[in-house]
Amino acid sequence: MKLLSEGADAVPAAEPKGQDKKKFRVITVGKKQLPDPDSGGSGRGRKETFWATVSAVGDDLHKLESGLGEKEYETKTRGTRHEGPARLVGRGAYAIVNNDPSTPSKRETHLGYHLSHPSPSQLGEVQHEMRIYSASSFIIQVRNPLAPVSGGQRVGLPQGRRAEYPEQVMKEVFGQGTRGTEAYGLRFSGVTRPELLDYEGAELLLIGARSGEDGLETSLGEGRGSALNETAEKEKDESIQDVLKELAMDEEKIPAEPLKGEWL
Template identity: 35%
Template sequence: MGEGQEANVEIQERGEIFFFYLPKVEREEAHGPQDVQRLYIVLRPESGEIPVEQIQDPNSGGHGNTQEINIEKQMLLRFIVMGRKNLPDPSSKRGRPYWGFVEMVTTKSEDIKLALKGEEYDTATRGHRHNPPARALAEGIYRILRHSQAGKRMHTHLVYKLEYPPEDEKNEAQESLNIEREGSFLIQIKNPEQHGSTSSQFRGLDSKRKAKFPAHLQGLFGHLNYHPADPPDFLNYEGCEFLLISASDDIEEELGLELKTEVDSHQHDTSCSDLVRTFGETASTRAFLKGTWV
């Protein structure tokens, strides 16, 4: 932080972050970004400013009904799809925003495993097609922060620091998709009831797939197109759209916050990996452990 830029940073939510990539259809292996179809992020919140969060009721049919979950006692998983196949470059401060959305919110790891699995299907024009399973790419810790500075509007950050792959491995696949060892992004939630002009670079989801926020969350937008991820409960609703904007690749320098991981950055023992324990039987972990394409 520069002189006179003292910041007030409050941690809203803490948890684990997992990254996966999906190779293109009919590609059994990826050899570079050109072979990647999708980038997935899974957030698993574990504690927060308010440990009891509201989530979308799975039986509500997307009508904004809610239920409560204690993230310190119950598993909560958010399955996120990025609109591009990489993250914004964290070293390119205030670069172009990247759009993404919450595809699934669940309390069951089996639901995420199903989303990561490959599938076989038939098309009228191309015949039988094979969609390969997703590959595990990285694991780390994340925080969602409320950031206030004198003379500036309050905003929120999604910050993370990797634990896997080990720092002394290649990290080739990760760096190709802009997943650095640590990163900080401004995160803004898109108002599902505001429809941008047709010239907008983010057309977003169609109306049937957009989030149906409960009134107390929807009311925070007013007539604005975007709102900070405050509270993080916004991310607990399927169809929640957001923007990530590069802020920094040095969290301590930018925010005065040191993220301490539970795993040594040179750790090669996968017994400490929650990703391997939870999803290792579904997603290949070679890229995750060796930092190479698979």
């Protein structure tokens, strides 16, 4: 992942294929769909906000495939349970950008993506239900793992499963002992450095921002949305088999039919 500063080039490098060693992150969104970027805002109420968790980080794609494959497990009350494999529903390019506002209080980190697969004409029921657009963007924040749950809410991970950041990160990012009104520092931070997403148990807020190519460009700025669009256009004709090769995955183990917009 490339964290882009103001004025940086957003054109991603070509993704190598056939390699079984490649850095990956699995981010699980609690609602099993993305926040709607077109709801709320501009006097229409609060923007939709969902919790997400970095559930796996590694560089062995075979372990990734195994973790996403079908599983059987035992329960005390219902016996043997079967869980089907994960299904590939979208592929594209993304960028994470920190803005450079006139005042610190307006600092935001934007995550924007543009799909290469499926094409806009192939977006179907699958993508609609999961709120996956051809292009979209979100504001992304990282939760301070030391911050307690506020207002009696039961959201997020229990303390023992949260990310354990080094002391330097806690001080420089969250301001532990130096910023905010509490000893732990700020409750949330933007993604000011990419390693914040390299820890299992990192908790994120995804806040819907804007959809469409114009919305993507507005969020990322300085031609970055157009650059992601250009990358998607170049890669849209790659076969599903090539897409799976990027992740060293077997089509028989990780179904890719939802890329065509239909459930199995």
